Amino acid sequence: xxxxxxxxxxxxxxxxxxxxxxxxxxxxxxxxxxxxxxxxxxxxxxxxxxxxxxxxxxxxxxxxxxxxxxxxxxxxxxxxxxxxxxxxxxxxxxxxxxxxxxxxxxxxxxxxxxxxxxxxxxxxxxxxxxxxxxxxxxxxxxxxxxxxxxxxxxxxxxxxxxxxxxxxxxxxxxxxxxxxxxxxxxxxxxxxxxxxxxxxxxxxxxxxxxxxxxxxxxxxxxxxxxxxxxxxxxxxxxxxxxxxxxxxxxxxxxxxxxxxxxxxxxxxxxxxxxxxxxxxxxxxxxxxxxxxxxxxxxxxxxxxxxxxxxxxxxxxxxxxxxxxxxxxxxxxxxxxxxxxxx
Amino acid sequence: xxxxxxxxxxxxxxxxxxxxxxxxxxxxxxxxxxxxxxxxxxxxxxxxxxxxxxxxxxxxxxxxxxxxxxxxxxxxxxxxxxxxxxxxxxxxxxxxxxxxxxxxxxxxxxxxxxxxxxxxxxxxxxxxxxxxxxxxxxxxxxxxxxxxxxxxxxxxxxxxxxxxxxxxxxxxxxxxxxxxxxxxxxxxxxxxxxxxxxxxxxxxxxxxxxxxxxxxxxxxxxxxxxxxxxxxxxxxxxxxxxxxxxxxxxxxxxxxxxxxxxxxxxxxxxxxxxxxxxxxxxxxxxxxxxxxxxxxxxxxxxxxxxxxxxxxxxxxxxxxxxxxxxxxxxxxxxxxxxxxxxxxxxxxxxxxxxxxxxxxxxxxxxxxxxxxxxxxxxxxxxxxxxxxxxxxxxxxxxxxxxxxxxxxxxxxxxxxxxxxxxxxxxxxxxxxxxxxxxxxxxxxxxxxxxxxxxxxxxxxxxxxxxxxxxxxxxxxxxxxxxxxxxxxxxxxxxxxxxxxxxxxxxxxxxxxxxxxxxxxxxxxxxxxxxxxxxxxxxxxxx
Numbered sequence: 001x002x003x004x005x006x007x008x009x010x011x012x013x014x015x016x017x018x019x020x021x022x023x024x025x026x027x028x029x030x031x032x033x034x035x036x037x038x039x040x041x042x043x044x045x046x047x048x049x050x051x052x053x054x055x056x057x058x059x060x061x062x063x064x065x066x067x068x069x070x071x072x073x074x075x076x077x078x079x080x081x082x083x084x085x086x087x088x089x090x091x092x093x094x095x096x097x098x099x100x101x102x103x104x105x106x107x108x109x110x111x112x113x114x115x116x117x118x119x120x121x122x123x124x125x126x127x128x129x130x131x132x133x134x135x136x137x138x139x140x141x142x143x144x145x146x147x148x149x150x151x152x153x154x155x156x157x158x159x160x161x162x163x164x165x166x167x168x169x170x171x172x173x174x175x176x177x178x179x180x181x182x183x184x185x186x187x188x189x190x191x192x193x194x195x196x197x198x199x200x201x202x203x204x205x206x207x208x209x210x211x212x213x214x215x216x217x218x219x220x221x222x223x224x225x226x227x228x229x230x231x232x233x234x235x236x237x238x239x240x241x242x243x244x245x246x247x248x249x250x251x252x253x254x255x256x257x258x259x260x261x262x263x264x265x266x267x268x269x270x271x272x273x274x275x276x277x278x279x280x281x282x283x284x285x286x287x288x289x290x291x292x293x294x295x296x297x298x299x300x301x302x303x304x305x306x307x308x309x310x311x312x313x314x315x316x317x318x319x320x321x322x323x324x325x326x327x328x329x330x331x332x333x334x335x336x337x338x339x340x341x342x
Numbered sequence: 343x344x345x346x347x348x349x350x351x352x353x354x355x356x357x358x359x360x361x362x363x364x365x366x367x368x369x370x371x372x373x374x375x376x377x378x379x380x381x382x383x384x385x386x387x388x389x390x391x392x393x394x395x396x397x398x399x400x401x402x403x404x405x406x407x408x409x410x411x412x413x414x415x416x417x418x419x420x421x422x423x424x425x426x427x428x429x430x431x432x433x434x435x436x437x438x439x440x441x442x443x444x445x446x447x448x449x450x451x452x453x454x455x456x457x458x459x460x461x462x463x464x465x466x467x468x469x470x471x472x473x474x475x476x477x478x479x480x481x482x483x484x485x486x487x488x489x490x491x492x493x494x495x496x497x498x499x500x501x502x503x504x505x506x507x508x509x510x511x512x513x514x515x516x517x518x519x520x521x522x523x524x525x526x527x528x529x530x531x532x533x534x535x536x537x538x539x540x541x542x543x544x545x546x547x548x549x550x551x552x553x554x555x556x557x558x559x560x561x562x563x564x565x566x567x568x569x570x571x572x573x574x575x576x577x578x579x580x581x582x583x584x585x586x587x588x589x590x591x592x593x594x595x596x597x598x599x600x601x602x603x604x605x606x607x608x609x610x611x612x613x614x615x616x617x618x619x620x621x622x623x624x625x626x627x628x629x630x631x632x633x634x635x636x637x638x639x640x641x642x643x644x645x646x647x648x649x650x651x652x653x654x655x656x657x658x659x660x661x662x663x664x665x666x667x668x669x670x671x672x673x674x675x676x677x678x679x680x681x682x683x684x685x686x687x688x689x690x691x692x693x694x695x696x697x698x699x700x701x702x703x704x705x706x707x708x709x710x711x712x713x714x715x716x717x718x719x720x721x722x723x724x725x726x727x728x729x730x731x732x733x734x735x736x737x738x739x740x741x742x743x744x745x746x747x748x749x750x751x752x753x754x755x756x757x758x759x760x761x762x763x764x765x766x767x768x769x770x771x772x773x774x775x776x777x778x779x780x781x782x783x784x785x786x787x788x789x790x791x792x793x794x795x796x797x798x799x800x801x802x803x804x805x806x807x808x809x810x811x812x813x814x815x816x817x818x819x820x821x822x823x824x825x826x827x828x829x830x831x832x833x834x835x836x837x838x839x840x841x842x843x844x845x846x847x848x849x850x851x852x853x854x855x856x857x858x859x860x861x862x863x864x865x866x867x868x869x870x871x872x873x874x875x876x877x878x879x880x881x882x883x884x
Contacts (some may be wrong), residue, residue: 043481081564083382083564083758084382084564085549086564091564094563153599157599157602157603158599158602158603161602161603161604163603164603164605165599165600165603165605166591166596166599166600166603166605167566167589167605170371170376170605171376171567171569171587171589171605172371172372172373172374172376172585172587173371173372174372174569174585192370193370193371193372195370196370196371200371286591286596288563288565288566292565293565296565299756300756300758300759301755301756301759
């Protein structure tokens, strides 16, 4: 087990270094002076210029520059934003939680609704139910997220005027960031309107979260259904039935845990597209997360923001896929057996 | 035990559901107004810029000027100065300052004294004195003041005592008071500036703004919002709302969506083609007022072949303005024949010399010996009051010019990049415009087309004519209105002959708002002011 763990950690570092080097070389190709692209200081004073050259080893060869770049970036120096002249690391830490909040909320929606539907699809004797669930998932899987987002916004926001379609909360509520998760911060707030603010934040998250949830939701249904069908034909399920356990108990206690392992794996594989969908959803619903921040940075030629945005998103994806891989291996008895056999 | 748990599950679900239902009920929203603005301010000091987005977010909200201009009475009204006198030779302006005006405070600064003459000297001193410790803190200079050559106009600002001050001018200037009443001529706190200078962070003064205005700056999050709160120590009539939030929404469609879903109560710059959608929603209304503005297409007259007046004439003749009015403005504007809009007192109706005539355009191009002409048009990426859709305008011009055999490439960048690149003057032509800062006609000429405007990079045509400058100087020294009017007509004529730019349209000032917001006055010039905007409590419908 430990050997496997170490191997995965190695993989994480190697992939990350490759990723950072790609960003490093791309930075060198920005159509501006390198010091400016790295530090974000457009008109440096003499001291600032010297500091940048020293920090990023700009007078040395490419390899040493790269090492200096990695050291700076990993020690948290992401430069300052060209546009706002504020530290990029601060801005990043302000926008990351909003993205986490949205993704977690969407992920929960996908699992809470997807798993039961998948189970129903696998168990139902009725062909109609099975087929309609499959039809729904196929439709959901093939709808482009930008179209879906805009349509939901148009219908539920503009026509029916039920739900807000932009931002995280009505801006008149003044909520101090504690965790960065608006839903939690509103509850922690000591202002008289905290509960109202929470409800408002909840209303604001519904449409973006539903839009973002569609992809994982359909995937979860399909994988759960497939896995359940495989699991339910296993001999231990028949043994459980023979012992006289009721169907519900067999499902919850014996079948589902095994069926969910492939779902976890599917989540790991989905992370990349999930993240890019997340960026689209953030732009459509003006959700103040890392995706919107990155896209705004690109529009505004904010070189330091572009680097930090890509770096953080890709490092997160690499990290999370490897984590999911690890968890998957740890809880999957089949993998465990293979590892012990080694 | 297990049986009990299974019974709890549906109950818990019921709780959650009932909670969600209550969530749709009445919300206890704090009192205030959200304004959907169109972009990030570049700074929080309006002295440093000319962009309307920044003016809207700063000038009338955070600061005051010495005097204000009242549009209804067409006269100046006291602000931080209670009284003023002009000497007989027109060279000395004596101001009596208001007493007991408190500056705002923030985390960095709390004022120890009230507003006095030192603050006025600091605010203007930093602009006119190149050796001032704050002069170079601004990386963008003081474009408005440079464009009217303020530094050479004001020779000295003399402090008589703490509440009396005299401006000494080098020559007579009929537009001096108007210029002091513009959104740019705000008063900063000298005490704050000195404290920040001592701390080694002078740039904070322009970013974490301290003024005397009806609101103070509470929070700014780039790309997201600016939060203002009512200044409880305001010297004038207190603002009627507790909080003012600028929701930064760059896309016009998004602003429209937000005001429909009531995320905003007031929205900037609706596009003309959105007006039909707005009419369908009963809680929305549009306020219009003829604006003091002009949209134009400026040629970089330093770049061949656009340095040839014949070529510029030809291009001017090739543009079908009526088509642009129909497609881009949807009849919310009138065609511009000159710089001055009909709302200005110096306007007089004249025929458009450079009217639409493609044949004439072809002939002029041939005469100038220019063939296969190809150049760039820079189109603003943002909606401005004078042009709701510069991209579309550029496309229409592109097709008009294709008719006379001229190829045009449309270029655009994000607004902040766009304005920076304009300064480096590496463009062929640009679609931009001007929204007047005050009602003085000079405001349409000197800041845009004078030689001093060229130095301050505000002269988009990069064109400098001594003939125009002398007419403008003469007009400034004349105090009689009819005489000035004649001189500005002369200036219009020079521009018609030289065509440094093609005037396209004068747009109406549009403001989109919720019906439960009461906005008493919309200025035809300058930026938004929220100090007397009111929130009407929704009445219970029977």
